[in-house]
Amino acid sequence: MTAPPAPLLLGCGILHKEIRFLIMKNGWPIETHFLDSALHIDFDQLSHALTTALNRHAEREIIVFYGACHPLMETILDEAGTFRTDGQNCVEMLLGPERFSAELEQGAFFLLEDWARRWEQVVTATFGTNRQVIREMYRGDRNYLLCLSTPCSADFRSKAEAAGQMVGLPLRWLDVSLDHLETVLQQAINRKLRAKPCPK
Incomplete structure (x- = not known):
């Protein structure tokens, strides 16, 4: 039986170097897909890019790396059946x-x-x-x-x-150290792995 794909961390690319470093440091079993950090300046572009990416990876277990960066962020995530990292912003x-x-x-x-x-x-x-x-x-x-x-x-x-x-x-x-960011990511990954269904 083919193993399911690793969970996907999907979100803002403003801290992409830091996140990739922490993934390697900790050996976290996740992949990444980063969006343009400049999307924040246009809510329509942000919602379109995020929704498109969520739909493209709908078969994946997704963690979203965003804060409350869009007034409808929670609605977008609820419709996609996922959640975001804990924090007001990056x-x-x-x-x-x-x-x-x-x-x-x-x-x-x-x-x-x-x-x-x-x-x-x-x-x-x-x-x-x-x-x-x-x-x-x-x-x-x-x-x-x-x-x-x-x-x-x-x-x-x-x-x-x-x-x-x-x-x-x-x-x-x-x-700035990466200690707090590391904790935020670890908590989100743990939450996703706990919620991940067992393979049949």
Whole structure:
């Protein structure tokens, strides 16, 4: 009898390097399918891409790596018969809720390597090309860009500095371990494996 395929982790690619590292480190029996992290800036594109991917892999046991990144996220997942990782968003999954909330309250806008490297594309798609408008939008309620560097990050300092100049915010840097992300993923994998039916 052919063994069933491994569970599939399907979701945002913003932490794809970190997730693949943790899968290899732990020997988790899962495969991955990452979607473009820039989908967050357009709810219609996000729901279409996610729903299409869920339908394409409907025969698989799926774990979704997303936070509450779409107002209908839970409905989309319920219709697909699956669930997502626990957390408001990928940054909370990386930092943990306490540190995430503390930095958010101080006015942080979180910047990961993936977005830093395509910052102009992401920002102009959302706010247009008028630099003054962009600065006003970010400086209205944010005080600094918090650049999150993980053990898997390459050097994206120059890209982060360009992002800060574009939005008119100073940079702060934080070295982040993968401990909390690892816990979030392990819990989701355990939940999926517990719910997986026995082969007939």
